[in-house]
Amino acid sequence: xxxxxxxxxxxxxxxxxxxxxxxxxxxxxxxxxxxxxxxxxxxxxxxxxxxxxxxxxxxxxxxxxxxxxxxxxxxxxxxxxxxxxxxxxxxxxxxxxxxxx
Amino acid sequence: xxxxxxxxxxxxxxxxxxxxxxxxxxxxxxxxxxxxxxxxxxxxxxxxxxxxxxxxxxxxxxxxxxxxxxxxxxxxxxxxxxxxxxxxxxxxxxxxxxxxxxxxxxxxxxxxxxxxxxxxxxxxxxxxxxxxxxxxxxxxxxxxxxxxxxxxxxxxxxxxxxxxxxxxxxxxxxxxxxxxxxxxxxxxxxxxxxxxxxxxxxxxxxxxxxxxxxxxxxxxxxxxxxxxxxxxxxxxxxxxxxxxxxxxxxxxxxxxxxxxxxxxxxxxxxxxxxxxxxxxxxxxxxxxxxxxxxxxxxxxxxxxxxxxxxxxxxxxxxxxxxxxxxxxxxxxxxxxxxxxxxxxxxxxxxxxxxxxxxxxxxxxxxxxxxxxxxxxxxxxxxxxxxxxxxxxxxxxxxxxxxxxxxxxxxxxxxxxxxxxxxxxxxxxxxxxxxxxxxxxxxxxxxxxxxxxxxxxxxxxxxxxxxxxxxxxxxxxxxxxxxxxxxxxxxxxxxxxxxxxxxxxxxxxxxxxxxxxxxxxxxxxxxxxxxxxxxxxxxxxxxxxxxxxxxxxxxxxxxxxxxxxxxxxxxxxxxxxxxxxxxxxxxxxxxxxxxxxxxxxxxxxxxxxxxxxxxxxxxxxxxxxxxxxxxxxxxxxxxxxxxxxxxxxxxxxxxxxxxxxxxxxxxxxxxxxxxxxxxxxxxxxxxxxxxxxxxxx
Numbered sequence: 001x002x003x004x005x006x007x008x009x010x011x012x013x014x015x016x017x018x019x020x021x022x023x024x025x026x027x028x029x030x031x032x033x034x035x036x037x038x039x040x041x042x043x044x045x046x047x048x049x050x051x052x053x054x055x056x057x058x059x060x061x062x063x064x065x066x067x068x069x070x071x072x073x074x075x076x077x078x079x080x081x082x083x084x085x086x087x088x089x090x091x092x093x094x095x096x097x098x099x100x101x
Numbered sequence: 102x103x104x105x106x107x108x109x110x111x112x113x114x115x116x117x118x119x120x121x122x123x124x125x126x127x128x129x130x131x132x133x134x135x136x137x138x139x140x141x142x143x144x145x146x147x148x149x150x151x152x153x154x155x156x157x158x159x160x161x162x163x164x165x166x167x168x169x170x171x172x173x174x175x176x177x178x179x180x181x182x183x184x185x186x187x188x189x190x191x192x193x194x195x196x197x198x199x200x201x202x203x204x205x206x207x208x209x210x211x212x213x214x215x216x217x218x219x220x221x222x223x224x225x226x227x228x229x230x231x232x233x234x235x236x237x238x239x240x241x242x243x244x245x246x247x248x249x250x251x252x253x254x255x256x257x258x259x260x261x262x263x264x265x266x267x268x269x270x271x272x273x274x275x276x277x278x279x280x281x282x283x284x285x286x287x288x289x290x291x292x293x294x295x296x297x298x299x300x301x302x303x304x305x306x307x308x309x310x311x312x313x314x315x316x317x318x319x320x321x322x323x324x325x326x327x328x329x330x331x332x333x334x335x336x337x338x339x340x341x342x343x344x345x346x347x348x349x350x351x352x353x354x355x356x357x358x359x360x361x362x363x364x365x366x367x368x369x370x371x372x373x374x375x376x377x378x379x380x381x382x383x384x385x386x387x388x389x390x391x392x393x394x395x396x397x398x399x400x401x402x403x404x405x406x407x408x409x410x411x412x413x414x415x416x417x418x419x420x421x422x423x424x425x426x427x428x429x430x431x432x433x434x435x436x437x438x439x440x441x442x443x444x445x446x447x448x449x450x451x452x453x454x455x456x457x458x459x460x461x462x463x464x465x466x467x468x469x470x471x472x473x474x475x476x477x478x479x480x481x482x483x484x485x486x487x488x489x490x491x492x493x494x495x496x497x498x499x500x501x502x503x504x505x506x507x508x509x510x511x512x513x514x515x516x517x518x519x520x521x522x523x524x525x526x527x528x529x530x531x532x533x534x535x536x537x538x539x540x541x542x543x544x545x546x547x548x549x550x551x552x553x554x555x556x557x558x559x560x561x562x563x564x565x566x567x568x569x570x571x572x573x574x575x576x577x578x579x580x581x582x583x584x585x586x587x588x589x590x591x592x593x594x595x596x597x598x599x600x601x602x603x604x605x606x607x608x609x610x611x612x613x614x615x616x617x618x619x620x621x622x623x624x625x626x627x628x629x630x631x632x633x634x635x636x637x638x639x640x641x642x643x644x645x646x647x648x649x650x651x652x653x654x655x656x657x658x659x660x661x662x663x664x665x666x667x668x669x670x671x672x673x674x675x676x677x678x679x680x681x682x683x684x685x686x687x688x689x690x691x692x693x694x695x696x697x698x699x700x701x702x703x704x705x706x707x708x709x710x711x712x713x714x715x716x717x718x719x720x721x722x723x724x725x726x727x728x729x730x731x732x733x734x735x736x737x738x739x740x741x742x743x744x745x746x747x748x749x750x751x752x753x754x755x756x757x758x759x760x761x762x763x764x765x766x767x768x769x770x771x772x773x774x775x776x777x778x779x780x781x782x783x784x785x786x787x788x789x790x791x792x793x794x795x796x797x
Contacts, residue, residue: 061306
C-alpha cells in the first residue's frame with residue numbers, strides 16, 4: 001500500500017481540500033506495516049504555503065502515532081518551498097522528524 | 102490620486118477640501134491622544150506606529166491638495182517620529198512637548214491652509230522646525246555620523262538586523278494570500294536567517310482544516326530597509342496577522358531603556374491603558390464609514406418624530422374602526438416605526454471617550470501650569486450618548502475638571518505632607534444608569550470643607566445665618582450663583598462665575614449635577630444626563646384628563662392602592678407601605694392642582710433613579726408610548742418636576758416628568774426659597790394645564 005502514496009502535481013490551496021480524504025487514508029491505513037510513511041514527492045510541480053502546511057500537519061499526525069513521514073525524491077519546487085517556509089525538517093530523514101522545540 | 106496638478110480638477114479639489122480638513126483635524130486630534138498615551142507608555146511600538154501613520158496621512162493627503170506648507174512642516178515631524186520608531190531617540194518630556202506644539206502648528210496650518218501667509222505664524226513655525234531638526238539631529242551627531250555616509254554606500258552601518266515574528270490569520274489562504282510569496286518578497290529585502298516555522302502550531306492531520314492557515318514564523322533579517330519597508334511586505338495580510346518586528350541592532354547599540362534619560366512618567370500604570378491605546382489607534386485609521394452632514398441626520402430625526410406622532414394617531418383611528426385587519430396592519434407599522442426610531446437614534450450616538458480624551462491635554466497643561474502632578478484616568482469611554490449632548494457637555498466638564506485641578510488637587514509637597522502619594526489622580530468615568538448617563542469626576546485631592554462652604558453661604562446670604570442644612574445639601578451650595586471659596590483668585594477658576602453656570606448648562610440638557618466630598622480625601626462630582634434629546638420610550642399615565650409621561654427606564658413597578666389609604670400633605674406628599682418599606686409618594690392631582698374628581702382606586706407608579714425610589718399616584722395607566730420630546734413653552738419652563746412635553750396621537754399634549762426633580766419634590770424637605778418658588782410654579786401650572794384638560 002505504501003507504494004501507492006504519491007503527492008499530486010499540484011499541492012496548493014486549490015487541491016488540499018479535495019485531497020484530504022486521501023491523506024487521511026494514508027494516515028490511517030496500514031499503521032502496522034511500518035513506522036515510516038513513504039511518500040513519493042517527485043511529481044510535485046506547484047506548491048504553496050497551504051500545501052506545505054498540509055505536509056507539516058501530516059507529519060505531525062504521524063508523529064502522534066509514533067511514525068514518520070519520509071518524502072522520497074522531493075521535486076525542486078517542493079524543496080525550495082519547504083526551505084523558504086522553514087519546514088526543511090520535512091525533507092530530512094526520519095531521525096530529524098521529532099517536533100521542533 | 103494626483104488630481105491636484107490638473108487645472109480641470111480644481112473644482113474637484115475645492116469640493117473635497119472640507120473633507121480633507123475634517124479628516125486632517127481628526128488625525129491631528131488622534132495624534133495628540135496617541136502622544137499623550139505614549140507618555141504613559143513610552144516605547145510602545147504600536148502607539149509609535151499609529152502616531153507615525155497619523156502624521157503620514159496628514160502629509161499624504163495635504164500633498165494631494167497641494168498644501169505645500171503643511172507637507173513641508175509635517176515632513177519634519179515625521180522625521181523626528183521616525184527616529185523615535187527606530188529606537189534612535191527616547192521620548193522625553195521635552196520632546197513630547199515639542200511634538201505637541203508641532204501638532205498644534207499642523208492644526209493651525211490646516212485651518213489656515215488657504216489663507217494668505219501669516220508672517221508671525223511663519224516665524225514661529227520656522228523656530229519649531231529648527232527645534233525639530235535639532236531634536237532629530239542631535240542623535241545623528243552623537244551616533245557617530247552614521248547617517249550621511251550611509252546614504253552614499255548602502256551596505257554601510259545602516260545595514261540593520263531585525264527579528265520578525267509573524268503569525269498569519271486563519272483566513273489568509275481563503276483570502277488568496279500565500280505566505281510563501283510574502284516570505285519570498287521579504288527575502289528580496291535582504292538575507293533571511295534562522296527561519297523557523299512553528300511546527301507545533303499546525304494541528305495533526307485529523308484535526309486539520311486544510312484551508313485554514315495555521316502558519317507562524319520567526320526569522321532574522323539583515324537589511325538596509327527600515328521597519329516601514331518590512332511592514333510593507335505584509336500589507337495585504339496586515340489586518341489579520343500578528344506581526345512583531347524587533348530591531349536587534351538598536352538593542353545592541355542603544356543603552357538599555359531608561360538608562361539614558363528617564364522616559365516620561367515611567368511610573369504610570371501601563372497595562373490598563375493598553376486597551377485605550379488600541380481603541381485610539383483603531384480610531385486613527387478607521388475605514389468603512391460614511392460621512393453624513395449632521396443637518397441631514399437632524400432632518401431625518403425631526404421627520405421621524407412626526408412619523409411617530411402620526412403613526413400613533415393612525416393607530417388610534419384604526420382601533421376606532423374595530424376592523425381587525427386594519428388594526429393589525431397598524432400594529433405592524435408601529436413595530437416598524439419603533440425599529441426605525443431605534444436605529445436612527447443610534448446613528449447619533451457617539452462614545453463619550455473622544456470628549457474625555459480631549460481632557461488629557463487640558464489636564465497635562467493645566468497641571469504643569471499649576472506645578473501639580475496629576476494622572477488622568479478614563480473609565481467607560483465607550484459609553485455612548487447623543488452627539489448633541491456630548492457636544493454640549495464638553496464645556497461644563499472642562500470647567501469642572503479645571504476646578505478640580507485648581508482647587509481640589511494639591512501640589513506634590515502638600516500631598517506628601519498630608520501623607521498621600523505625590524501624584525494626584527483625577528478620574529473621569531461614564532456609565533449608563535436607568536435611561537440616563539452618569540458621568541463622574543473624581544479626584545483624590547483635599548476635598549471640600551463643609552464648614553467653609555457653610556460660612557461662605559451665610560456670608561453671601563445664600564441661606565439664612567445659623568441655618569445648617571443636611572450635609573449633602575451643604576456641598577451642593579457651591580452650585581448656587583455667586584458662590585466662591587477660593588482663597589486666591591487664579592486665572593483658571595475662582596472668579597465665582599463657574600459652578601452656577603455649569604449647573605445651568607447641565608440643567609439645560611435636562612441633566613443634574615451634584616457633589617460629594619470628604620475633607621482630606623477628595624471629591625466626587627456626579628452628572629446625570631439623558632441619553633438623547635429627541636425620542637424616548639415613555640410610560641403614559643393619566644390623572645383626570647391630563648396625561649403625563651414617565652421615562653420607561655425609570656419605572657420600576659406599578660402597584661394598586663385604595664385612594665383613602667394614603668394621607669397627603671398640602672403639597673401632595675405622603676407615604677405608602679411597599680412590602681414593609683416606607684415609600685414616599687407624590688400625588689399629581691394635589692401637586693399640580695388638577696381639578697378632577699378623585700377616583701376610588703388609583704395606582705402608584707414606583708419610579709427609581711440610582712438607589713432612590715419613590716411613588717407617583719396616578720388615576721390610570723395607559724401603557725408604553727414612544728415619546729417625541731418637545732421643549733416646554735416659556736410659560737412652563739419654571740414648572741418643577743417636568744422636563745418636556747410630547748404630542749400624543751390624539752393631538753393632546755402630555756408632560757414628561759423629570760424623574761430626578763420630581764423625586765426631590767416627593768422626598769426632599771423644602772427650603773424657604775424653594776417653597777415660594779414652588780407655590781409660584783403651582784399657580785403657573787394650574788393656569789397652563791387646566792385649559793389643556795378642558796380641551797381634551
